[in-house]
Amino acid sequence: MKTVNEIKLTVDAKSVNEAYCRVAVASFASQLDPTVEEISDIKTAVSEAVTNCIVHAYRAKKGKIYITVSVTDDSTVIVKIRDNGIGIQDVKKAREPLFTTGGDDRSGLGFSVMECFSDKLRVYSKEGRGTTVTIYKKIRGKCDDDS
Amino acid sequence: MQVLFKKDKDTLTAYLNGDIDHHTAKSIRETIDSEMQRLMPGKLRLDFKNVHFMDSSGVGLVMGRYKTASVYGCAVSVCEMPSSVEKIMKMSGLGKIIEFEKD
Ligand SMILES: Nc1ncnc2c1ncn2[C@@H]1O[C@H](COP(=O)(O)OP(=O)(O)O)[C@@H](O)[C@H]1O
Ligand SMILES: [Mg+2]
Numbered sequence: 001m002k003t004v005n006e007i008k009l010t011v012d013a014k015s016v017n018e019a020y021c022r023v024a025v026a027s028f029a030s031q032l033d034p035t036v037e038e039i040s041d042i043k044t045a046v047s048e049a050v051t052n053c054i055v056h057a058y059r060a061k062k063g064k065i066y067i068t069v070s071v072t073d074d075s076t077v078i079v080k081i082r083d084n085g086i087g088i089q090d091v092k093k094a095r096e097p098l099f100t101t102g103g104d105d106r107s108g109l110g111f112s113v114m115e116c117f118s119d120k121l122r123v124y125s126k127e128g129r130g131t132t133v134t135i136y137k138k139i140r141g142k143c144d145d146d147s
Numbered sequence: 148m149q150v151l152f153k154k155d156k157d158t159l160t161a162y163l164n165g166d167i168d169h170h171t172a173k174s175i176r177e178t179i180d181s182e183m184q185r186l187m188p189g190k191l192r193l194d195f196k197n198v199h200f201m202d203s204s205g206v207g208l209v210m211g212r213y214k215t216a217s218v219y220g221c222a223v224s225v226c227e228m229p230s231s232v233e234k235i236m237k238m239s240g241l242g243k244i245i246e247f248e249k250d
Pocket of ligand 2: 049051109110111
């Protein structure tokens, strides 16, 4: 598959920007004519990844979040979300449902939600260097005319 | 995000409004907890009718209120969920510990 359109965003790691990030990505993805549910899935997965940068990677300290959104010629949205934060020691463990190093009100379900609401999820991390999460979402749309 | 409350007999209903994410969850949590502490209801209902976006921070919020309410012997239920909210609630397994009200 080939990228046919792409945008890049650099955002301060502030919780007030969580809503902006998911809305911006969803708005760019809308060129593939997704269903309401597909848009909602993308927003949710992006919100999880961006929140993790703010809460875990930078631990509420200053930092930047780098987002690249591309759409491909086979109707897939690819969202890459990168931070230069603390990184993840054991990615496999971090991806397990309910695993959290966060406080009381963190559910440990962020990665499970990202997996469930996308078609594929890649997580690359290096301790002390940062984390890159890539979300792949195939847009099937309403599938009106190809039955 | 503002939360409206209605108390009917022993039941306190919290009407949630707007997006629930990590950014908004903190003030929602504080508002609900202080109202619970003030009124000590036997049941807390969380109404999601006007919530159009929610991520796992919302699941954490509901789970946290369930734990806090249990301390007072207060039951918790959720209702009026739009399909997007219901989808994440269901996948989280919250239905096993909290009542999903059907009308
Ligand atoms: N960008 C990140 N940088 C560092 N650690 C992370 C990052 N994303 C996730 N983690 C780690 O993975 C764990 C699980 O993440 P998640 O499934 O989203 O649950 P939660 O955010 O509720 O803790 C986090 O508690 C944290 O330890
Ligand atoms: Mg998370």
